[in-house]
Ligand SMILES: O=C(NC/C=C/[C@H]1O[C@@H](n2cnc(C(F)(F)F)c2)[C@H](O)[C@@H]1O)c1cc([N+](=O)[O-])cc(O)c1O
């Protein structure tokens with residue numbers, strides 16, 4: 072049968088990017104997805120906003136929900152200082168296998184912990200299994216109807232504490248209305264919308280940054 076889209080994205084990385092050079096991996100994926108085949112990476116425009124938030128927060132521990140091919144994992148990991156790491160959760164084993172190779176090609180495997188499974192199964196074990204006290208930054212880019220329940224689960228598990236920054240992709244397109252309503256109306260979050268465009272298109276989309284203020 073035909074290759075999958077993630078397999079074609081990995082091929083583009085292996086053809087065009089330099090091993091150990093994260094920026095070339097990012098550039099190769101963006102070029103492929105803009106000129107050959109669209110894919111649901113956060114992309115270069117929203118990716119620059121992600122970069123600025125990562126740099127501003129300078130997190131020690133990051134949680135990413137939704138690895139897909141590892142594009143945003145590489146964007147985040149390349150900005151982390153030694154000793155910092157991103158734990159990225161991926162439900163689909165085929166996507167996880169591709170992402171591992173993309174992350175390895177970028178040379179950032181020491182800063183990334185890719186975990187396969189469902190958020191509901193893994194989030195309650197994060198503290199015990201990874202020795203995480205609380206996350207400094209959470210990047211939400213998985214199934215849109217899971218943003219709100221998983222945020223509430225992270226709160227309940229004590230993984231979101233005063234100062235934790237949530238950054239959510241696709242709050243306009245495809246949209247995460249219940250999540251947006253929650254973080255914008257909750258007295259415990261300070262939210263800001265970064266207006267942008269859906270990756271590789273002219274459609275509106277944006278990132279919502281929400282800082283937890285504590286209880
Ligand atoms: O549907 C979109 N994204 C869904 C993304 C889903 C990805 O998150 C993984 N996941 C599921 N649960 C977990 C966890 F972590 F819970 F275990 C991880 C899924 O296997 C998939 O790889 C999307 C769609 C569009 N679009 O334009 O249609 C644009 C975008 O930027 C998008 O992100």
Ligand SMILES: [Mg+2]
Nearest residue numbers: 113212240241
């Ligand atoms: Mg997205």
